[in-house]
Amino acid sequence: MPELPEVETVRRGLQKVFEGSALLRVNARRPDLRFPFPERFVERLEGRRVTALDRRAKYLLGRLDSGETLVMHLGMSGSFRIEEQAAPIPSPSQGEGRVGVLAASETPGDFVYPRSKDATHDHVLFEFESGARVAYNDPRRFGFMTIVETAELDAHPLFKDIGVEPLGEAFTPAHLAGLLSDVKAPLKSALLDQRRIAGLGNIYVAEALHRARLSPLKPAGEASRVKVKALHGAIRQVLEEAIEAGGSTLRDHRQADGALGYFQHTFAVYDREGAGCGHKGCRGMIARVVQTGRSTFYCPECQR
């Protein structure tokens, strides 16, 4: 599912639930996703307050008051769902309530509110002190979660080789030119490589290259200075527009509140084989080719 805009959309949706709230209860309903959950996964989360929910590349980072970070990746089909904003757990001063203690009628580790129909793929359930409940759903289980010491995050194998944030200040035309110079691999693969730029995936690479009128097949190092500058602008622009639109909903992407993204209606090339190019004055037709096993969509007429 998710590339940078989808992950960022999810982050913004989850932020109001995660940030500042303590995790009362966490339920990992199976021992693994793509990888096994780390040692004492649940114990390291329960009772911890989430101080911030950040994003790096396509990862969500839940900063915990324990000095650890909950690292979450959505893989291809992962999504979060804010299940219900239940009544807050009453505080002791309000009488009967006992903070952190569940009502007897609740089944430990399960939501008491109605779940969506594909709850079989609800693999992790978060319940907050605020009463909010969040389900992580992932049919294909290519996603994963782990917990890393926050101070060691940048040096962690998952992050140490991750490239520049394309919406950050460090991503300039000159930086992009440096990333691509002397690279013999085609632009498509160069841009998909998370070690260069963090967060682009199959959709937004295709869309950005089309906007810049660059062929995905062209060796990255052969793009002209002018084209690289256009590509830089196109990458930023397409990502910003997609975030603004709430991401792209192809199959299962939802914003955390359940809303659909609608950037897919703006695709110029992705999954549009046979359609007209759409660039002013171009009579070309969108083609589909396969590069390293994955679909590439582009206009052979004007993307050079």
Add this chain to the structure above:
DNA sequence: ACAACCTCCTGGGGGC
């Protein structure tokens, strides 16, 4: 060092 694969897993859609 690098690039081309293969792999994990489930579900949806098209063709017959």
Add this chain to the structure above:
DNA sequence: TGCCCCCAGGAGGTTG
């Protein structure tokens, strides 16, 4: 209706 094959937004791991 059913079955089979292909395809899918990622990316770590292995091979050459």
